[in-house]
Amino acid sequence: MRLPAWLAQHLAALRALLVLTVVFGLAYPLLMVAVARIPGLAGHADGSLVDKGGKTVGSALIGQSFTDADGNPLKQYFQSRPSAAGDGYDPTSTSASNLGPENVVDTLPDPSVKDDEGKQGLLTQVCARSKAVGELEGVDGSRPYCTPGGVGAVLAVYHRDGATGPVTRAVSLNEACPATPFVTTWQGVTVECAKFGEDYSGGVVTPVRGNAPDKPVVPADAVTASGSGLDPQISVAYAHLQAARVAAARGMSVPDVGKLIDKYTTGRTLGFIGEPGVNVLQLNLALDAGHPVRG
Known part of the structure; x- marks a missing residue:
């Protein structure tokens, strides 16, 4: 007796499901496990673990x-x-910091919140790490666009006509008051320290290079995280x-x-x-x- 078309289709789908389950759900995984246990590959399959004195250390x-x-x-x-x-x-x-090259302005700490450290931008992170590595290794840890104190050397520069004209005000964005700014004046205007909560969006964000060497002594991988971490x-x-x-x-x-x-x-x-x-x-x-x- 010939089966109805709908029933034949369902039985064919069921047979395909059973075959694919056996092949790809059982046989293939077991084959891969067997291959992974081949001498020379087992260590990689287990995560390339490193032992010291019989104890896994990493x-x-x-x-x-x-x-x-x-x-x-x-x-x-x-x-x-x-x-x-x-x-x-x-x-x-596993992740990266997701901070890019334009992330040069820090979030200042709130003086009213105990132990608030604010949030460093990528530039200040690099500057702080370079300074710390330089001190640890006894070498020059300075980098372009970093202050001697290890933060991003960035000013908010205000012009009379918006983005042009004479400078009327300059603020060191990453140095919270009462810090002394890394430069005293900028184009004839006294540089101010930054105050928490004040809006500096009206100024032109201006990184200042300074006199650090073009090729820093501290390598880039010492101050930046990798994409995977x-x-x-x-x-x-x-x-x-x-x-x-x-x-x-x-x-x-x-x-x-x-x-x-x-x-x-x-x-x-x-x-x-x-x-x-x-x-x-x-x-x-x-x-x-x-x-x-x-x-």
Whole structure:
């Protein structure tokens, strides 16, 4: 007996559903699991976990911080690049800061709110990080468009005719009163500190370059977070910048630290994509194994 067309169609759909479920819901996942257990691939499938003394201490694919309980850098360790993922290197909250190059004005702290720190723009974040790295490594941490105090050197400049004409007023937007502005005058007008809650939208936002070197000593990856916030590597330049500090903390010579940096430096992907990088976790573990800090 011939089945009705509608019933035949439903039975065909059911057979297709069963076949696809078996193939793609069971067979294919099991095949991928089996492939992932092949020697040489298992470690990658498990997350490239790194062990120390039988204890998992991290992943070769995810960066982490090397700081004390107060968030201060531990001098005996190489420091990773900044991270905007959660509280830092959180794989469940991988993200960038979403701040762009035009984000140069900070949100000032409210003096009426206890412990309010305001919100830094991208420029001030870069300036503050560069200053901190410079102090930690004993080098010049200055950058263009940054004040000596480590905030964005940005003025709101008011002109007589709106955007043109003589300057009538200038305000240092990222330096809250009673701070002393990074420049005393601008085109003959005394520069003011910024006051919380005051509207400065009528001024022309004007970044001021200053006299910092064109090529800062502190590399860019030391002051900016990656797109994922999880980068396990730093640039070779940033690693060598930290070599003297780590060597002093561990009683090593700088050349010996440099050899370890070279050992844990990987080249460009496929030989031409990106730049060489240094895996911070693996480098720090090698230092602990071969040159432990004496108490």
